[in-house]
Amino acid sequence: MNRECRGDLLLRVRRAAASESDRLALEAHLSMCSSCRMTDSIAREFDAVGHAEVDDAARLARMAAYARRKIGNRHARFRLWTRVRLPFGRSGRMALAAVLFAGAGLAGTRTIWKLRSQPASDESSSTRVVVPSRVPTGQGRVGARSAPPASAIDESGLDGAGTTLGQSRLGATSAPAHPRPATEPSSRPRGPLLPRSKLLGVDQLFVDANDARRAGDAPRAIRLYRRLQREFPGSPQARLASVSLGGLLLDSGFVAAALAQYDRCLASPGQCRLGAEALYGRARALEVAGRDAEQARTWQRLLDEYPRSPYAAHARRQLAKLR
Amino acid sequence: MGMRPVVHAVRDGRQPERQRSDELLLLARSAASGDADGITTLVMAVGGSMLRTVRKVLGSSHPDVDDVTQDAIVAMLGNLGSFREECSVQHFANRVALFTALAARRRMRVRNRYYGGSTATESYIDTRAPGPFDAATSVRWRQLVLEVLERVPEPIVDALALHFVLGYTVEEIAAASGVPQNTVWSRLRLGKKALRRAIANDLRLGELSGRRT
Numbered sequence: 001m002n003r004e005c006r007g008d009l010l011l012r013v014r015r016a017a018a019s020e021s022d023r024l025a026l027e028a029h030l031s032m033c034s035s036c037r038m039t040d041s042i043a044r045e046f047d048a049v050g051h052a053e054v055d056d057a058a059r060l061a062r063m064a065a066y067a068r069r070k071i072g073n074r075h076a077r078f079r080l081w082t083r084v085r086l087p088f089g090r091s092g093r094m095a096l097a098a099v100l101f102a103g104a105g106l107a108g109t110r111t112i113w114k115l116r117s118q119p120a121s122d123e124s125s126s127t128r129v130v131v132p133s134r135v136p137t138g139q140g141r142v143g144a145r146s147a148p149p150a151s152a153i154d155e156s157g158l159d160g161a162g163t164t165l166g167q168s169r170l171g172a173t174s175a176p177a178h179p180r181p182a183t184e185p186s187s188r189p190r191g192p193l194l195p196r197s198k199l200l201g202v203d204q205l206f207v208d209a210n211d212a213r214r215a216g217d218a219p220r221a222i223r224l225y226r227r228l229q230r231e232f233p234g235s236p237q238a239r240l241a242s243v244s245l246g247g248l249l250l251d252s253g254f255v256a257a258a259l260a261q262y263d264r265c266l267a268s269p270g271q272c273r274l275g276a277e278a279l280y281g282r283a284r285a286l287e288v289a290g291r292d293a294e295q296a297r298t299w300q301r302l303l304d305e306y307p308r309s310p311y312a313a314h315a316r317r318q319l320a321k322l323r
Numbered sequence: 324m325g326m327r328p329v330v331h332a333v334r335d336g337r338q339p340e341r342q343r344s345d346e347l348l349l350l351a352r353s354a355a356s357g358d359a360d361g362i363t364t365l366v367m368a369v370g371g372s373m374l375r376t377v378r379k380v381l382g383s384s385h386p387d388v389d390d391v392t393q394d395a396i397v398a399m400l401g402n403l404g405s406f407r408e409e410c411s412v413q414h415f416a417n418r419v420a421l422f423t424a425l426a427a428r429r430r431m432r433v434r435n436r437y438y439g440g441s442t443a444t445e446s447y448i449d450t451r452a453p454g455p456f457d458a459a460t461s462v463r464w465r466q467l468v469l470e471v472l473e474r475v476p477e478p479i480v481d482a483l484a485l486h487f488v489l490g491y492t493v494e495e496i497a498a499a500s501g502v503p504q505n506t507v508w509s510r511l512r513l514g515k516k517a518l519r520r521a522i523a524n525d526l527r528l529g530e531l532s533g534r535r536t
Contacts, residue, residue, distance in 0.1 A: 008492065011490055011492055014490045015490065035515060038515070038518070038519065038522070039486075039487065039515075041464065042464060042468055042487050042518075043487060043490060045461045045464040045465050046379045046465060046468075046487060046488050047379075047490075048461060049378055049379055049382060049383045049461070049465070050375040050376065050378050050379035050383075051375065051378070051383065052371060052374075052375060053383075056371055056374055057367075059374065059389060059392075060366060060367055060370040060371060060374070061367070063366060063370060063389075063392065063393050063396050064362065064363045064366035064367060064370065064396075065363075066393060066397075067362055067366055067393075067396050067397055067400055068359050068362045068363055070397055071354075071357060071362055071397070071400050071401070072357060072359060072362075074401075230434060254389055254390060254393075255389075256386050256388065256389050257386055257387065257389060257390055259386070260386030
């Protein structure tokens, strides 16, 4: 790109601020300058997708409300922190800080020490469980971590049926189902610690997410459902999660994301056991989005595919209203 | 884009080096101080442009457009404290949206590579294109530029993305990045060189362009 280039003309045209003579000058320039021709082609492609949509104002209003709440909370916390007045002088504050640091250091050291010393104490009765093969094969270092600490598994690794969590459905192909967990000789060298999230199986994650949803903790439930979908994308729980997640996203005002979740469930017919619920949620989301034609089609599909579902009466009412 | 506690953007008595007629500046200061109405008005004023910027990077029908824009808006409001007022508020907001969207795209690509998710950015084509070949070519052009942006060094990404995606002039890029204009010229030159090389080596784009013409 050289400075003699009429790049300014290109930008004026791109910003719709060019006169007719500018356009003619640009056309003449483009026939000679390959650099500007390339810029022009690329700019057109990007501008073509960066258009405004009809419901942008409603989206922005929702986003503004969320941002106001979030930033407002942060300010409130900041103000609270600056208003805290300690009842002693500078040296007292220094001493308090030193005590806090020392305490934190001791607690950290104790935790690390405890984690490191645990296998030695559990060596005699250690029960090693092969972690479900969720870790992607492309990750060399992480993939090598196949043996989690026994203590961590003892806490969360077993379900009622005696199989390892996450192995019951997902990892069933990689390990046979035993009445008791597969054991390994305790003399085997212990691998590095796995992050706790990897130890939580798909079942536990699903249960936690459902609990959070029932407790009304929508952000945590959304986080857990998303993690479930990310870490166990092919599992039946991930398909079921998309319906619950869709509902939560819809209630939080993220209509497009909710629609994507419902579509994800509906994209696998026969595999998603919550088809009626997914169609119901999809229609609700389309209603919020104001897409009436699609909404009517979805209600009709619900009636056609699940005529005896509890949502059928509601679907008929909605269809009548739309007509 | 780190989240910090918002502090006042107005540095006591210190004026920016270049006075700009930016009608959003007072609004930005008000929003930076945590004023709820200021935040709402600012988001309504600059949010549309941020939303369009995110669409340019992810594609207009990508399901995460809203979420990423939301993140960008929160990041923009959270970073108003560090806004040096050397460029306009609108440019600042667009820049935050652009880099938030690029980071989100990178995350999605990594996630898809390992977990095989269904939200590949490339699959969201522009449904308003006149025909399937135009749509495919358009996707490939944008994809190519975004791939080059992932390969080149960060300062060049800054200049190239602001120039191609947002259509900033060299002066505007220099003001937004806080570097001399000559530096921006050099970075653009290097970036365009990398882009030209990528275009020349891209068989798929060549094939699509050939079929379109």
